[in-house]
Amino acid sequence: MSRRCKDSVLTFCMGMFQYGLIERCKELIESGYDVNQRDSETVTLLHWAAINNRQDIIRYYVSKGAIVDAIGGELQATPLHWATRQGHLGSVTLLMQYGADPSHWDAEGCACIHVAAQFGHTSIVAYLIAKGNSPNSQDKHGMTPLMWSCQKVTSLDPTRLLLTFGASTTMQDFIYGNTPLHWAIEVRNPLAVSTLIMHGTPLDIPNNQGVSAYSLLTSPKATSWVGKKVLEKVSEHSSVSQKDTWCHRIKSDKRLRYYTMVSTPFVIFYLIGMTLQSGLPYPAKALILAAVAVFLHFSTRYVFDERLINILPMSVYLATKFWFYMTWVLWLSPAMPLMTSLVFLSSSLLLWHFFLKSWKGDPGVVASTQDQKFRTIIELAERGGFDTQFFCSSCLVRKPIRSKHCSVCNKCVAKFDHHCPWVNNCIGARNHRYFVGYLVMLVTMCLFLLYGCSQYFTTVCPRPPTDDIWLDLWKIAQCNSWVFFVAVNATLHSIWVLMLLACQTYQISILGMTTNERMNASRYGHFISAGRSPFDRGRCQNVVDFFQISCLGICKADTTDWLVTYHVPAANPDSPEHHPLVDKEHDYQFV
Numbered sequence: 001m002s003r004r005c006k007d008s009v010l011t012f013c014m015g016m017f018q019y020g021l022i023e024r025c026k027e028l029i030e031s032g033y034d035v036n037q038r039d040s041e042t043v044t045l046l047h048w049a050a051i052n053n054r055q056d057i058i059r060y061y062v063s064k065g066a067i068v069d070a071i072g073g074e075l076q077a078t079p080l081h082w083a084t085r086q087g088h089l090g091s092v093t094l095l096m097q098y099g100a101d102p103s104h105w106d107a108e109g110c111a112c113i114h115v116a117a118q119f120g121h122t123s124i125v126a127y128l129i130a131k132g133n134s135p136n137s138q139d140k141h142g143m144t145p146l147m148w149s150c151q152k153v154t155s156l157d158p159t160r161l162l163l164t165f166g167a168s169t170t171m172q173d174f175i176y177g178n179t180p181l182h183w184a185i186e187v188r189n190p191l192a193v194s195t196l197i198m199h200g201t202p203l204d205i206p207n208n209q210g211v212s213a214y215s216l217l218t219s220p221k222a223t224s225w226v227g228k229k230v231l232e233k234v235s236e237h238s239s240v241s242q243k244d245t246w247c248h249r250i251k252s253d254k255r256l257r258y259y260t261m262v263s264t265p266f267v268i269f270y271l272i273g274m275t276l277q278s279g280l281p282y283p284a285k286a287l288i289l290a291a292v293a294v295f296l297h298f299s300t301r302y303v304f305d306e307r308l309i310n311i312l313p314m315s316v317y318l319a320t321k322f323w324f325y326m327t328w329v330l331w332l333s334p335a336m337p338l339m340t341s342l343v344f345l346s347s348s349l350l351l352w353h354f355f356l357k358s359w360k361g362d363p364g365v366v367a368s369t370q371d372q373k374f375r376t377i378i379e380l381a382e383r384g385g386f387d388t389q390f391f392c393s394s395c396l397v398r399k400p401i402r403s404k405h406c407s408v409c410n411k412c413v414a415k416f417d418h419h420c421p422w423v424n425n426c427i428g429a430r431n432h433r434y435f436v437g438y439l440v441m442l443v444t445m446c447l448f449l450l451y452g453c454s455q456y457f458t459t460v461c462p463r464p465p466t467d468d469i470w471l472d473l474w475k476i477a478q479c480n481s482w483v484f485f486v487a488v489n490a491t492l493h494s495i496w497v498l499m500l501l502a503c504q505t506y507q508i509s510i511l512g513m514t515t516n517e518r519m520n521a522s523r524y525g526h527f528i529s530a531g532r533s534p535f536d537r538g539r540c541q542n543v544v545d546f547f548q549i550s551c552l553g554i555c556k557a558d559t560t561d562w563l564v565t566y567h568v569p570a571a572n573p574d575s576p577e578h579h580p581l582v583d584k585e586h587d588y589q590f591v
Contacts, residue, residue: 022057035064042072050079050095053088058095068100077106084112087121093382102128109140117145120153122161122393123386130377135167142174150184150192159192161393169201177208185216188225193217197230260303261312265319268296273323276481310408313421314359320489324449327486332452335459344448351441355423357434364414364429364563366397373397389525390566400565401526402429402535404516415562417514429562433547436508439501446494453487456480508546512536526568534568 025045029035038044046066049057058079062068069078080100083091092112096102102112113133116124125145129135136144146167149159163169172179181201184192203214216222217234226234275288304312325348333341368376373396380386380398391398392405395412399405404416406426415429427435461479465472477484507513512533513521521527526534537545537558545558560569 022054022060025057026060029060029064035061035066036070038070038072041074044070044072044079046070046079047072047082050083050088050091051086053083053086053091055090055094058091058098062098068095068098069104071104075106075108078104080104080112081106081115084115084121084124085119087116087119087124089121089123089127089381089386090384092124093127096131097382102131102133103137105140110143111137111139113137113145114139114143114148117148117158117162118152120149120155120158122157123381125158126161126165126377126393126396127381127386129165130374130381135162135165136171138171138173142172144168144171144173144180146180147171147173147178147183150180150189150196151187154189154191156191156195157393159195161396163195163199164394164396169196169199170205172205172207175208177206179205179207179213181213182207182211182216185213185222190225190227190230194227194230197233203234257303258311260299261309262315264296264299264304265312265316266322268292269319269323273482273485276477276485310421310424314424317422320493321445324445324486324490327483328449328452331480331483332449332456335456336452340452344445344452347441347444347448351438351445354434354438354441358420358423358427358431358438359425361425361431361434363416363426363431364403366392366395366400366403366412366414366563368397398566400562401567402514402517402562402565415514416516418516432514436501436504436546439497439504443494443497443501446490446497449490450487450494453483453490456483509539509542512542 035046036044044066046058046061046068047070049061069080071078073082075081077085078100080092080095080102081104083095084102105111106115110118111133113125113128113135114137116128135146138144144167146159146162146169149162153159167180169180176182178186179201181193181196181203184196201213203217204212206212214234217226217230223231271292272289275285275292278285280288328341328344376398377386377391377396380391389399392412394405394410397412399412400414402415403412405412406416406419408419409426411426413426413428415432417427417432417435419426420435423435423438425431457476457479461476463472463475463479473484503515507515507518511518512535517524517527517533536542541558543549544555548557548559549555550557558569
């Protein structure tokens, strides 16, 4: 067969790939055409099958003796390179199963992992690393996958994925001596810069020109496109002489910032209450309260740490409850029977039990070992289920159904409901019941306190009521401003906690949904197809399932372990299909 004729056959087969007429290509091979024949650009049929993601024809060509690592094309690349460049994960996994070597360099000196990082194919990067490719492998010019990702990709992944895999942020390329951060700054990639800075990337490493990332980020040009948080993080980096000053040491002391943030709500609550309680003229009280507001403004601006801001709501909660208890002991308990105080304190024990379980308890974090993560990535990729709906690129774990990655905790949580700032923890499969108990006991405490306040004012400040409710409240406030201030706080707490408890009760019993599912139902296919929650088993059964009520065997609660459930259980709890698929070896099913 002449050269021109062979090229015509290759061109014909390429066209067949694009239109799916594979049988005609098979007929040509069966008639004697060499499967490894190259065209004028040294490209083989396997290259064309790989770039068009024709997995069935790849299998056929390999069965007919196609060379898996054939070099061809202008870039002198393998079929694996071609499939990687196009982001065809299915062809990549198939070629590697047939023995394709991802470490081969193309004409540009790049291995497949470098190509995948350049084009932002996160799933292929994860698969190659799970198959043994180093995240720190360098190409011909010393570029690592992380450098390529920071230079070429403007999305979060695969930069975040590579950092999770332990990619080095201090390695430098051979030509310019740039680190990944240098490359991100050079191309003005704000997301990559932010990701690297928040990861703790060193700023002092100079490139071959002696320029560090710190000097680049502090230049006037950088301030126009670098985010505020990044600049604040960079500003913490200063010379040794600056670090020696006592002012800088105080400002950068994380422990001082932490205790300042924790103690501020306690102090503010006390200052407001005592100011109102004092006998000062009202203009003086207003002046003091204004000074407190100014202090709060500057303390949050100069002393608070945004990285620790998540502890502030819980600190507010603890401060409020502390002064509630002090008010009960110092003012309210003398005006009430001893038994009432004992009931109040006893119920508080349950409140703190549920609070600690919600705060420190495991919400249902989906975790696995490094080997399990690699095995999950490989199996998901080879089974075609490597999708963000089923895999978390931050935690590198397979995501159970009803789970979600929490951006605050940076963890995947099974049966995720929400991240609660008041307990500084996620609410999920393993602590949701305790959270509901916490809400119930918190409402109980607030109502007890309001009852105690009413008894106190009845006993200490007996005044006949008038037709003007605002006048009555003003007289009560003048009687004891501190107790009145605490009563107002207890009232506000009761309102919002009751609203939250009502919302939780409605979702649990009526809808059979979590807060996350209710807010984002349109994102989940099993909600769209069902039209309602597929986890709803009726009002009574929903409550039984949630609280795991047995009643000596009368009730039968659903025992589904949401940490290892990857599909919607069957409607019939007695059917074998209802029992969740556990990720043992090969039990992978997706909805």
